[in-house]
Amino acid sequence: MYNKNSFLQSLVDIECVKFGDFILKSGQQSPIYIDLRNIVSYPELLTNLAFLLKEDINTSVQRICGVPYAALPIATMISTQTGLPMLIKRKEAKSYGTKKILEGIHTPGDKVVLIEDVITSGQSLMETIKVLEEEGLIIEQILVVMDREQGGMKKLTDLGYKVTALFSVSSLIDLLISEKKINIDTYNEVKIFLDSNHSNSPVPEQTKKYFPQSHQHPIGQRLLNIANTKKSNLIASVDLTSAQKIIKFLSIVGDDICAVKLHADIITDFSENFILELKSLSEKKQFLIIEDRKFADIGNTQLLQLSQGIYSIASWADMVTIHVIAGEASLKAIQDWDTVNKPALIPILEMSSKGALTDNDYIEKCKQFLYNYTDVIGAVCQSTALKTGFLKFTPGINLSAKEDNKGQNYNSPAFAIENLQSDFLIIGRGLYLSDNPKKEIDNYLSEVRKLDFFSEIK
Secondary structure: OOOHHHHHHHHHHOOOEEEEEEEOOOOOEEEEEEOHHHHHHOHHHHHHHHHHHHOOOOOOOOEEEEOOOOOHHHHHHHHHHHOOOEEEEOOOOOOOOOOOOEEOOOOOOOEEEEEEEEEOOOHHHHHHHHHHHHOOOEEEEEEEEEEOOOOHHHHHHHOOOOEEEEEEHHHHHHHHHHOOOOOHHHHHHHHHHHHHOOOOOOOOHHHOOOOOOOOOOHHHHHHHHHHHHHOOOEEEEEOOOOHHHHHHHHHHHHHHOOEEEEOHHHOOOOOHHHHHHHHHHHHHHOOEEEEEEEEOOOHHHHHHHHHOOOOOHHHOOOEEEEOOOOOHHHHHHHHOOOOOOOOEEEEEOOOOEOOOOOOHHHHHHHHHHHOOOOOEOEEEOOOOOOOOOOEEEEOOEOOOOOEOOOOEEOEOHHHHHHOOOOOEEEEOHHHHOOOOHHHHHHHHHHHHHOOOOOOOOO
């Protein structure tokens, strides 16, 4: 059997590790390049790598999953050696059949060990973690073959995950210089690169997420002004069915939120008086109103839904949510609508529910025309990145829960801001079902303000 030192040297021999001048996927220039894919052509090495990794697997682990694609053969070999059932996370969900993105037998609550070949920023791991956790699986531990020492390990550890790496670039070059596999100039060049990109280095100022200051749409700007004044990016999603219970709840939390999100059609005693009371309270407490109608019809029908019927939404809502499943024309009809009372639009790109069909293909198609309409101020999404100037609204925010039993997945405020790059956090049952909503919203505000989120960009 190979020991760790022998294995490291073999990586150079089979050109999994190269020295020179390389441009990484991130666009960064590097004196070292690491790609472990070649190892699949060396069964003995692959077998021994699996042996080295399996020694660190916790006995509590019930499933194994490799981060696609380079770690899949490694995870497969470990699975055959240990008998651990394997899961395969696809890069994209199948467009046919079951349309699964995660293959393999599993049950919510199963504890999983994730296998990664090389960790740099940790982004590939985070994408896999998100899919597994949405399936109700528990990430028991993460095993990495090579740590590039560029922040990924620290990022995941800070988020509470147990991460172990067999090797680091430092341990690799220390061994290679001692074995005279590289010269001192190469060694020093890599050391300088590591020192300037080390995981302990501070995050560059320009990469830190700050709350936006300006928006091209007047309602978007009003929302930002309220949030910046209150130092709160919290939106209360209130799924209460009683008008007076909604007013009572907003009387308690209204000073600490920048907007409220309602479903008018679930309010059993909806009336014009309720709207008058709601508008008066919103002006007094300084928050905006979002009707979460999720329009998803042809343009003409949507205009009728906005302006007619018992709800007459456009007469009181500052913003409305909309699915663009009907295509670009559904946005154009509202933008071309010549009326004084026209709410800003928040399309829904991603949903926080388990198994949502808003896959990458759908999201990319929406983004092809989304930015062409000035009435669109942002979008509801999770991991999707938006163009600068468009606000990101993220639902499913909860300080204590990871999921409910009805398909809802939750994220913490810190994760949404720092990892998802969210602008506004939508909090529902974690707030309006609380025994003490005022105390609970103070807890959320405390978490947000710890991040120095509202500091202006230097």
